Amino acid sequence: MLVIGTLFLYATLLGVAGDRWLARATWVVRSPRAALYVWHTCALTFLATVACVLVLTAHDVWEHAVVRVFHADKPQVHALYSGSWHMDGIANAATVLLLAAAVTMTVLAVRRVRISRREQGKHRLITDALASYGPGHLRRVRILEDPVPAAFCIPGSRRSARIVLTRGALSLLTAEQVSATVAHEQAHLRFRHHRLIVLADVVTAAVGWSGALRNYARQVRRLVEMAADDHAAVGYGHRTLASALLEMCTVPGNADADGLPAMTGADPAERIRRLITERPSTAGRVRPALAAGAVAALLVVPATVSLAPAVTIADTAHCPPRCHGVPQE
Known part of the structure; x- marks a missing residue:
């Protein structure tokens, strides 16, 4: 739930606050090409983040992928990404919404x-x-x-x-x-x-x-x-x-x-x-370099937030019982 909430907040900041800030920013007039990179990155990262939220909420495909790619224990994957809040109705709705969004964009x-x-x-x-x-x-x-x-x-x-x-x-x-x-x-x-x-x-x-x-x-x-x-x-x-x-x-x-x-x-x-x-601009290549750094940072966040929990439980599929918090007799 924490991962999904974090991603949802990030998408809101990009799509709403970021949009308003860029529309009012004065530096874009001095560096329109750098501003175009930032605008497109914000838009594409917003879409990617929303897609991550829907995929994680749908949970089934994502959890199976994490189990396979990270060789992780399925109960631990489910606990990290779904927890006690998960309901089949919400997961199904997220799946339908994800497919509808993909079709609409296409x-x-x-x-x-x-x-x-x-x-x-x-x-x-x-x-x-x-x-x-x-x-x-x-x-x-x-x-x-x-x-x-x-x-x-x-x-x-x-x-x-x-x-x-x-x-x-x-x-x-x-x-x-x-x-x-x-x-x-x-x-x-x-x-x-x-x-x-x-x-x-x-x-x-x-x-x-x-x-x-x-x-x-x-x-x-x-x-x-x-x-x-x-x-x-x-x-x-x-x-x-x-x-x-x-x-x-x-x-x-x-x-x-x-x-x-x-x-x-x-x-x-x-x-x-x-x-x-x-x-x-007297900044020379500084402003484009800063824009490139901002672009890289924006793109990395959704992937990092989505995969960080999976990394912590990598290679736990065949771990002894004590790895899962189960006491040995």
Whole structure:
């Protein structure tokens, strides 16, 4: 009971308190890539911890596995993980809930991926039919003959991915601003930001109703744009990218392709302020290293808590009676 209670508390801290803390933290603005690692780790660790709670509550499969893997005495395993509180009704309910959760996550993931691919395929078809290749250094960029300024990318394989600019964007921006905009979209493709967004959407749809990880999807969309901004700013400067973003946002009728990573997506006003006022973190590699340490610690906790009792009774299956606390005559 202690193990299950500890894991339940840990899941609550991650899914509720951790979610709220990360959503309000100011350091994520300075290190969006490190923040993305921490967000995804919190989400995946939350799911793993909830799964551990359900598996331990269901108890039968877990106890048999511990007996086999650790060569442990079954009565001792049962006493450590179930004890006197265990009831068959609770165990059966946990088993059903675990299976239902697995099916729900699978259905949501398949549905979200299919919708995403359908949208990407539609925009890719339109782009290939109507767009032309750009001139000079933009020869790998597709240009749509549309007066409305827009810039977005279509995720896919190396051959099927596209970066798209409209004629309106080319007319509005300077050559330097266009290059910065293209670099921003290249960052989305290079770092597979669309996959991170899909993952966050699926998890939030599955557990957000409970109050856990309710900020996850929105924050991932926010942070991938900041991460792409940072990547582009390395080559073209923060102010060049900020001015390009400002120009794109201030033109009436600006629109991007629905469901695709776009230059003006996810709170452009905050991004412009950040590009103008924020400076690269002076922590160098310290912050990413701290984030990596936090990631490792978060992942280790559920496994450690779940397996620690089993380790204490390893190799007790054929132990003499005194090992089980039974006095010898």
